[in-house]
Amino acid sequence: MTDDVPRGTQTLNGPWIQAGRLAFLALYAVTVLAALAWAFSNVRQIDPQNRAVVLHFGALDRVQNAGLLWAWPQPFEQVILLPAADRVIERRVENLLRSDEALKADRGASFATPLSDALAGSGYLLTGDAGVVQLDVRVFYKVSDPYDFVLQGNHVLPALDRLVTRSALALTAARDLDTILVARPELIGADSQAAERRERLRGDLVRAINQRLAELKAGGQGIGVEVARVDVQSSLPEPAVSAFNAVLTASQQADKAVANARTEAEKLTQTANEQADRALQIAHAQAGERLAKASADTATVASLAKNADPQLLLRLYRERMPKILGQAGSVTTVNPKDDSRLIIQGASQ
Numbered sequence: 001m002t003d004d005v006p007r008g009t010q011t012l013n014g015p016w017i018q019a020g021r022l023a024f025l026a027l028y029a030v031t032v033l034a035a036l037a038w039a040f041s042n043v044r045q046i047d048p049q050n051r052a053v054v055l056h057f058g059a060l061d062r063v064q065n066a067g068l069l070w071a072w073p074q075p076f077e078q079v080i081l082l083p084a085a086d087r088v089i090e091r092r093v094e095n096l097l098r099s100d101e102a103l104k105a106d107r108g109a110s111f112a113t114p115l116s117d118a119l120a121g122s123g124y125l126l127t128g129d130a131g132v133v134q135l136d137v138r139v140f141y142k143v144s145d146p147y148d149f150v151l152q153g154n155h156v157l158p159a160l161d162r163l164v165t166r167s168a169l170a171l172t173a174a175r176d177l178d179t180i181l182v183a184r185p186e187l188i189g190a191d192s193q194a195a196e197r198r199e200r201l202r203g204d205l206v207r208a209i210n211q212r213l214a215e216l217k218a219g220g221q222g223i224g225v226e227v228a229r230v231d232v233q234s235s236l237p238e239p240a241v242s243a244f245n246a247v248l249t250a251s252q253q254a255d256k257a258v259a260n261a262r263t264e265a266e267k268l269t270q271t272a273n274e275q276a277d278r279a280l281q282i283a284h285a286q287a288g289e290r291l292a293k294a295s296a297d298t299a300t301v302a303s304l305a306k307n308a309d310p311q312l313l314l315r316l317y318r319e320r321m322p323k324i325l326g327q328a329g330s331v332t333t334v335n336p337k338d339d340s341r342l343i344i345q346g347a348s349q
Contacts, residue, residue: 041073049087053080053146060147080150083143088228091157093137095165098123124237125169131177135168136233139209141225148217149224156223159216164230167208171201181234205230 045068046052052064054071055078065084071077083089102122124132139160143149149156172180179197209227216222 038073043071044069044079046081049084050081051084051146053082053150054078055080055150060150063146082146082149085142085144088140088142091139091141091160093139093161093164093168095161096123096125096135096137096168098134125172127172127177127180128174129176132237133172133177133180134235134237135172136235137164137168137205138231139164139227140229140231141227143224144226145217145222145224147224148222152223156225159223160225163209163212164205167205167212171205171208175201181236201234202230202232205232 044052046064046066048066051066052069052071054061054064054069056072057076058078061077069079071079099122123134125135127133141160152159175197179193180201181198206227206229209230213222213226
């Protein structure tokens with residue numbers, strides 16, 4: 001049997017030629033798809049919680065909010081997704097917390113091996129009255145300037161941490177310990193301004209941070225964020241907590257002892273007053289009895305003193321003097337009118 005297909009046609013329709021043609025078509029299709037993917041790489045849907053910053057050859061071209069974004073592919077235009085203008089982002093400032101090395105050193109620290117100055121002061125802030133406090137700060141911020149935010153890039157969050165740390169340091173240094181947290185409960189009622197300043201702590205910190213952000217913006221170094229709210233959890237170092245608890249316990253015990261002493265003193269005062277009143281009443285009664293007895297004993301003499309009859313007095317004298325003088329062993333009397341005449345009487349009966 002003979003093949004009627006020409007030799008040249010067999011060469012064009014050979015298996016290697018067909019394989020090369022298929023490979024070329026596949027490569028062409030992949031190239032077209034890759035070109036289409038590259039051309040539409042910056043065409044995307046922007047979610048409501050985000051917005052897109054479009055940079056045209058590195059320069060800010062436009063800001064696209066939620067919706068469909070049409071942009072040229074890279075390197076002509078670059079699309080960077082940012083949070084929406086009303087979206088609030090939370091960040092915990094780690095610079096104000098005690099470092100892991102300091103925490104490890106705290107567990108093994110003793111009087112024989114004290115901590116170094118760097119580790120001992122890690123995470124502690126000094127107050128205006130030479131107190132020590134710890135602050136756990138959470139910052140809630142918004143992206144206010146997309147271009148500054150994109151321009152600063154990875155430097156935004158470290159810069160924000162440093163600004164918060166600086167503001168917290170300045171704020172605590174200008175306040176007393178009791179205007180940051182309730183360290184001494186016994187002073188709460190005595191100082192109402194301290195409680196008001198504790199309530200204004202968060203607002204003062206927000207204003208201080210935003211003021212420094214505005215200064216950076218005015219100097220052309222803005223980071224494109226604005227602080228909306230700050231949560232501050234203040235606490236005392238563990239050794240200070242133990243010391244304050246001991247002082248509070250001692251104060252409570254002292255107050256209790258003073259109250260008990262006042263109660264005992266009041267009881268003693270009442271008992272003393274009762275005894276004094278009773279003694280005074282007894283003294284008045286005894287004085288009345290003695291006065292009545294003295295009045296009864298001297299009633300005769302008093303009545304005689306009122307009677308001016310000399311004969312009666314002389315008769316009574318003669319009647320009672322012998323009895324009185326008879327009680328003595330010997331009595332020598334002198335006449336008051338005539339000292340030359342002695343009356344000797346009184347032989348004992």
